[in-house]
Amino acid sequence: MPVIEVSEFHKVYDGMAAVAGLSFRVNAGEILGLVGPNGAGKTTTMRALSGLIPPSRGDLSICGHDVQREPIAAKTRLAYIPDDPQLFPDLTVAEHLAFAASAYGISNADERASELVEQFALATRWGATAGSLSRGMRQKLAICCGYLHEPDAILFDEPLTGLDPHGIRTLKESIRTRSRQGAAVVISSHLLAMVEDICTHVLILDHGQSRFFGPLGELKESYLSTEESASLENIFFLATQSRLQGSSDDSSSAVDEIRAQEMISATRYRGL
Amino acid sequence: MSSALWKLLRFRLRGRLRRLGRCMSTPRRMAMSLFALSLAVIWLGNAVLAVFLRDAYSLEDFRKWIPICLGAYAGWHFIRVAWNRPARAFEWTPAEESLVCSGPFSARQQVCYRLAIIFSAAIFKALIASLMFLPEQPLWPVGFIGLLMALGYLEMLRVVAEVIAAGITDRHYRQLRFATLTAAALVAGIAVRMMLRSWPDGENGDLPLVILLLQGFISTLAEMATSPVGQVLQLPFVTFREIIGAEHFSLALCGWILLGALHLVAATWLVLVLEQRLRLARIADEQRACLVDGAMQVRRSDDETATGGLSPVVHWRGPFTLAWRQSLGARKHASGIVLALIAPGLLACLPLLRRMSPTATYYNVVGGLAFYSFLLLPAALKFDFRRDYERLLLLKSLPVRTSTIVLGQLMVPVAITWVFQLTVLAIVELVRPMPPLTLVATALAFIPLNIVIFGLDNLLFLLSPYRLHQEGLEVFLRTTLTFTAKGLIFGIILIAVFLWSQVSRPIAEQVLTWGGVDQNPRIVFGAGLLWAITMASAAVLWVTGRAFSRYDPSLDSGR
Numbered sequence: 001m002p003v004i005e006v007s008e009f010h011k012v013y014d015g016m017a018a019v020a021g022l023s024f025r026v027n028a029g030e031i032l033g034l035v036g037p038n039g040a041g042k043t044t045t046m047r048a049l050s051g052l053i054p055p056s057r058g059d060l061s062i063c064g065h066d067v068q069r070e071p072i073a074a075k076t077r078l079a080y081i082p083d084d085p086q087l088f089p090d091l092t093v094a095e096h097l098a099f100a101a102s103a104y105g106i107s108n109a110d111e112r113a114s115e116l117v118e119q120f121a122l123a124t125r126w127g128a129t130a131g132s133l134s135r136g137m138r139q140k141l142a143i144c145c146g147y148l149h150e151p152d153a154i155l156f157d158e159p160l161t162g163l164d165p166h167g168i169r170t171l172k173e174s175i176r177t178r179s180r181q182g183a184a185v186v187i188s189s190h191l192l193a194m195v196e197d198i199c200t201h202v203l204i205l206d207h208g209q210s211r212f213f214g215p216l217g218e219l220k221e222s223y224l225s226t227e228e229s230a231s232l233e234n235i236f237f238l239a240t241q242s243r244l245q246g247s248s249d250d251s252s253s254a255v256d257e258i259r260a261q262e263m264i265s266a267t268r269y270r271g272l
Numbered sequence: 273m274s275s276a277l278w279k280l281l282r283f284r285l286r287g288r289l290r291r292l293g294r295c296m297s298t299p300r301r302m303a304m305s306l307f308a309l310s311l312a313v314i315w316l317g318n319a320v321l322a323v324f325l326r327d328a329y330s331l332e333d334f335r336k337w338i339p340i341c342l343g344a345y346a347g348w349h350f351i352r353v354a355w356n357r358p359a360r361a362f363e364w365t366p367a368e369e370s371l372v373c374s375g376p377f378s379a380r381q382q383v384c385y386r387l388a389i390i391f392s393a394a395i396f397k398a399l400i401a402s403l404m405f406l407p408e409q410p411l412w413p414v415g416f417i418g419l420l421m422a423l424g425y426l427e428m429l430r431v432v433a434e435v436i437a438a439g440i441t442d443r444h445y446r447q448l449r450f451a452t453l454t455a456a457a458l459v460a461g462i463a464v465r466m467m468l469r470s471w472p473d474g475e476n477g478d479l480p481l482v483i484l485l486l487q488g489f490i491s492t493l494a495e496m497a498t499s500p501v502g503q504v505l506q507l508p509f510v511t512f513r514e515i516i517g518a519e520h521f522s523l524a525l526c527g528w529i530l531l532g533a534l535h536l537v538a539a540t541w542l543v544l545v546l547e548q549r550l551r552l553a554r555i556a557d558e559q560r561a562c563l564v565d566g567a568m569q570v571r572r573s574d575d576e577t578a579t580g581g582l583s584p585v586v587h588w589r590g591p592f593t594l595a596w597r598q599s600l601g602a603r604k605h606a607s608g609i610v611l612a613l614i615a616p617g618l619l620a621c622l623p624l625l626r627r628m629s630p631t632a633t634y635y636n637v638v639g640g641l642a643f644y645s646f647l648l649l650p651a652a653l654k655f656d657f658r659r660d661y662e663r664l665l666l667l668k669s670l671p672v673r674t675s676t677i678v679l680g681q682l683m684v685p686v687a688i689t690w691v692f693q694l695t696v697l698a699i700v701e702l703v704r705p706m707p708p709l710t711l712v713a714t715a716l717a718f719i720p721l722n723i724v725i726f727g728l729d730n731l732l733f734l735l736s737p738y739r740l741h742q743e744g745l746e747v748f749l750r751t752t753l754t755f756t757a758k759g760l761i762f763g764i765i766l767i768a769v770f771l772w773s774q775v776s777r778p779i780a781e782q783v784l785t786w787g788g789v790d791q792n793p794r795i796v797f798g799a800g801l802l803w804a805i806t807m808a809s810a811a812v813l814w815v816t817g818r819a820f821s822r823y824d825p826s827l828d829s830g831r
Contacts, residue, residue, distance in 0.1 A: 012562050050374045054555045056562035068555075075376040086366035088280075090287025096371075099283060102276035103375045129287065145371075 001064055002027050003077075003153050003184035004049065009058035011044050011208075018044045019208040022058070026184040026201070028152070031175065033195030033216075034188040035232075036205035037240050042188040043083075045205070046155050049186070050080035062153050076104060079146035083158035085138045089131030093122055096130060096145055104149035116144040120170060135162040143171065147178075154178065156187045160194060172198055196232040204239045211239040273384040274377055281388060304735055308753055315756040319404055328407035335517040339509035340497045342422055346429050346509075347456070353433040354452035356608040357445055361431075361438040361547060362386045365739065383547050387540060390431065393748050394423040410519040414529075418515030421532040425512070428539035435543060439550025441557070459496075467492045485622065511535055594672075594680025595687075598655040602684050612652030613692050616644035620696050630704040637700050638714055641693055642721060646762055649692075650729040653685035657730045657820070661739045664823055674817040682730065682813075686722040693718045717802050720809035727812035728761065729754075734819035772800055 002025035009022040019041035026032045034042050047053045049060050051067045051074065060067045065074040087096060097117070101109030117123045120140040130138060139162045146154065156175075160168050175198055179185055189195055195202065202219055204211040212219060212235070219235055362383065364373060372382055398420035402409065409415030437445060467488040496502045512535075514528040588596065602609065623636035660667060660681070667677055694715060701711060732754055738747070776797035783796070 010562050012558065052369070052374050054558070056558045072376050072378055075374065080374050082370060084366075086370035088284060088287065088367045088371070090291050091283050092287075095283045095287070099276060099280050099371070102279045103274070103377070129290070142370075 003063055004032075004186060005059070005061045006045070006049070007059045009045065009048065009060060010056045011041070011048060011053065012056040017056075017208050019048075019205075022205070022208070022210055024203050024210065024213050026153070026186060028182045028184055029179055030201055031179050031185040031187065031199045032201045032203055033199035033232075034186055034203050034205060035190070035192060035195055035236055036211075039207075040205040040240075041208040042205055043157060044208075046080065046082075046157050046186070046188055049155055050078060051075055052080075076149070077152040078155065079149070079151040079153070080155045081139075081142050081146045081157065081159060083161055085135075085142035087130035087138055087141060090129055092127050092129050093117065093133075093141055094126050096141055097148060100145040100148045106149050109148065112148055112150075113144070116147055119174065120144055121166065136164055136167055139163055140167055143174075147174070150183075152183055154183055154185045156185070156189075158189055159187060160189070160191060192232045192236055202232065204236060206240045273388065274381045276375075277372070277377065277381060277385045277388075280372070281385070281392075307757075308736075311753045311756045311760075312749075314760065315752060319400070323404060323406050326407070331408065331410065331517060331519070334405070334408040335513050336494070336497075338422075338513040338516055339506035340493060340502075342426060342509040342512060343497075343505050344493070345426055347505075349426070349430040350433050350452055351456050353430075353437045354449045354456075355611045356605070357449075358434045358438045361435040361550075379548065379551065380544055383544055387428070387431065387543065390427050391424050394427050395420060396748060398423050405516075409516065411521070414518050414521075414525065415516050417529065418512050418518070418532065421515065421529075421536055422509065422512035425508075425532075425536050425539050428536065428543055431543050432539065432546060435546050435550060439546070439554060463489070463492045463496060466495060508535070590672075591676050591680030591683055594667075594677060595683035598659070598681065598684040601659060602653075602655045602688065609653065609688065612649070616641075616648045617692065617696055619644050621699060624700065624703050630706060633704045634700060634706050634710070637696065641696055642718075643762070645689055645693065645722065646725050646758065649689050650685070650726055653688055653726075655684045655688075656681045656726060658733045661737055664737065664820075668820075668823065674821045675813065678727075678730075678813055678817045678820060682723060682726050682816075685726045686719070689722045689725070690715075690718055693722075713798060713802070717805055720802075720805045723809035724805065724812050727809065727816050728758070731812065731816045731819055732757070734816065734823055737823070768804070769801065772804070773797055776800060 004024075004026040006025070007023050009019055010017060011019045022041070022045060024032070034045065036042050044053070048055050049062070049067060051071050054068060062074040063077045065077070067074045091099070094113075097109070097113040100106075101113065106112065114123075117126065120143060122137065122140055122144065125133060125137065130141065133141065139159075143159070154175075159171060159175075163171060172194075175185055175187070179200075187195065187199060196216065199216055201214065202216050203213045216232070219232075364386075372385060377385075398416060401423070402412065402416040402419045405415065405419075406412065437448065440448065467485075470488070470491065497506060511528055511531045515525070515532050518525045518528070620637055620640040623633050623640065626633070626636075628636070657664070657667075667681075670677065672680075697711060697715060700706070736750075738750060777793040779800075780793040780796045
């Protein structure tokens with residue numbers, strides 16, 4: 001059973017679809033990179049998965065629990081770390097962790113919290129209020145709060161924003177570790193090199209629709225025949241620029257390539 | 273409610289207390305804290321003194337007015353919501369959205385958390401109210417419990433109104449607005465008719481018109497409350513009358529308390545049910561529309577049509593660009609602004625109903641206009657720094673001088689207030705014509721006065737910034753202290769004006785003695801007043817600019 005499952009997800013704002021018919025699955029141990037240009041629908045998808053906004057159509061589930069129908073069961077298995085961590089400025093690091101522990105009903109919270117603050121270099125700021133922390137530290141605290149209940153599904157929205165090099169390395173390692181331990185991770189990011197570095201699967205989203213979805217290796221393999229080197233960056237531009245350029249001659253070969261890829265993706269969806 | 277959310281409430285209270293403890297950490301904070309403390313002493317001292325010095329109302333009167341006041345307050349909430357639709361049923365701070373809304377809590381638990389915050393403010397309000405009505409309450413602790421229940425019940429009714437207004441469809445909201453406002457206009461019409469019928473003929477002619485109107489309004493309200501409709505409307509609040517005005521402990525009192533608690537529980541239950549139903553209905557509507565609308569558009573960059581260039585505002589310079597941005601916000605709330613201006617407009621025009629000389633009428637109107645602008649309009653026209661809590665840093669990063677930013681930020685509320693004042697002056701001119709020079713001088717004097725009025729509010733905000741649409745104890749305290757501070761400032765201004773009026777005649781005589789120029793004391797008085805207001809506005813702008821340039825988000829707003 002997939003840990004994260006999105007099926008025919010639509011989200012409409014004022015008659016305009018921010019996301020239209022998106023389907024994908026993330027199994028235990030997989031890390032999915034959600035990439036796409038600004039306004040592609042990445043954050044909308046993340047927010048819908050975390051239960052913050054209801055879908056206009058379609059089903060979203062975490063560990064088999066529908067996010068709308070069984071929100072508590074779904075959210076208990078999930079951690080959502082937004083791009084701009086919003087914390088209570090008057091609460092200390094320890095209080096944030098205590099609240100998270102209480103919310104998720106964690107038994108050995110002290111031990112886990114100590115490990116996490118140690119891992120993310122927050123141990124010296126245990127009694128500091130969130131308002132006095134730097135942006136990167138707040139991001140680390142949000143990650144600690146998210147990791148505390150050892151979620152089965154983790155959603156990261158631009159996770160590296162504001163982190164120092166040590167923090168980036170720690171976070172990457174922790175994502176890999178959790179993935180190895182069986183967590184399903186979704187990372188929304190514009191940092192394609194990072195996505196290429198740690199993700200096992202990629203979903204390219206453009207104008208609310210999926211352009212590619214599949215294992216990173218397969219995507220690269222399918223591009224080996226083209227003249228361009230099959231980096232995620234090149235694939236991304238081929239997938240998204242064609243929409244902007246329409247049917248101009250110089251991009252026609254790229255468009256054909258993408259259509260072929262879309263057929264591959266569609267075939268894969270049918271198999272879902 | 274989840275135990276984790278109770279824990280969060282406890283942590284937040286502790287966090288606030290910690291912040292209070294830090295309020296002496298810097299000289300600036302210390303000054304602000306001492307200022308707030310002195311205001312609190314003045315405000316509470318005044319309230320406490322009033323309790324001991326005034327004559328107690330009869331228990332019969334006290335009991336009669338409890339359900340009337342509660343009913344009127346509830347009615348006001350419904351009218352306000354019908355006029356100005358809230359965007360959302362509940363306002364969440366970004367932190368709450370991030371940690372509470374996406375946490376493992378049901379929607380019901382989240383609403384309970386929000387209601388707990390709202391109710392916490394009611395505890396403090398009930399404490400103050402029970403203190404103020406100490407002479408009238410035969411059993412103080414029971415009176416406090418009754419007031420707490422009544423105020424909590426009122427808050428729940430307010431939330432009910434807001435949940436309904438935010439949750440229903442646009443068409444249904446328009447119908448609700450029409451029905452509510454028509455009913456309110458009908459009641460107001462009946463009240464005015466009744467008041468005019470029983471208007472005193474001459475025996476109270478020496479009293480100011482405001483007092484006469486207030487007396488008329490109160491007696492009309494009491495009369496209306498005795499009508500069958502009035503009795504029915506009071507019914508939901510009768511229970512609280514029995515608790516607050518209870519004379520001794522009895523089994524019946526226990527029953528009333530139980531009934532009061534049931535009222536509160538029922539109102540809370542109504543909030544929860546309505547919120548759930550309307551939320552699910554909205555989701556279902558959205559899903560239905562998504563299924564039905566086969567031609568639903570997928571957003572594309574090429575769908576977005578060009579608008580034919582930027583607004584002409586790009587050619588503007590200085591404070592006008594910032595003012596333009598604020599004016600967009602004001603335009604969106606135009607109906608709310610009109611509503612807010614009706615009351616001060618009517619109150620300022622009251623002297624027109626009295627038989628006085630045109631000059632006396634004119635100065636009465638101008639004085640009233642200044643007073644009501646000072647007291648009521650800053651809360652209604654927050655199209656300045658107060659709307660930009662989240663954007664203060666962005667404003668600071670602009671390559672614009674501080675004075676320009678301050679001017680630009682204050683321009684819209686000052687301009688709206690000025691247009692409102694000109695409208696009232698135009699009405700006065702139609703009814704009791706005055707020399708054009710007097711009118712022009714008054715109109716000009718209102719500009720710096722408005723700068724002082726809004727500058728002071730913005731200064732207080734910049735010294736201790738806060739997010740709009742907050743709820744809870746902190747907002748109540750802030751509002752109360754701000755009102756106290758403004759009352760004090762107005763008192764000081766009145767004393768200064770009085771003193772100046774006393775010395776302007778000798779000054780005019782001195783001018784005659786020294787320069788041989790026959791000077792009218794009124795001109796000396798007016799010119800001095802204009803000069804003082806202008807200087808005060810310049811000073812307020814300067815201090816506001818200083819406060820803005822010294823704003824530090826990590827110190828002042830914990831970000």
